[in-house]
Amino acid sequence: MLSGDALYVASDAGVFRGSVKGARWVPLPGLPDTPVMELRVHTPEKRLYAATFGRGMCSTATPVG
Numbered sequence: 001m002l003s004g005d006a007l008y009v010a011s012d013a014g015v016f017r018g019s020v021k022g023a024r025w026v027p028l029p030g031l032p033d034t035p036v037m038e039l040r041v042h043t044p045e046k047r048l049y050a051a052t053f054g055r056g057m058c059s060t061a062t063p064v065g
Contacts, residue, residue, distance in 0.1 A: 005020050006018070006020075006062075008028070008041075008048060008062075011035075014028070014034065015027070015031050015039065028048070028062070030058075031050055034052045034055050035054075036051065036053070037053055038051040047060065047062065048060055
């Protein structure tokens, strides 16, 4: 998922944030290290929502461009 110049990737080890250039990937804080099936950004609230496998929905504040 692309938001501004940030790229968010859901994986079986959680959610990672990188830049469009993709030089570095870091785990997104505030979300569990669990398989993530889908991501959604809610722009008005500046929150990223993650649908996880076995832990329900999780969210974290994130800069949305």
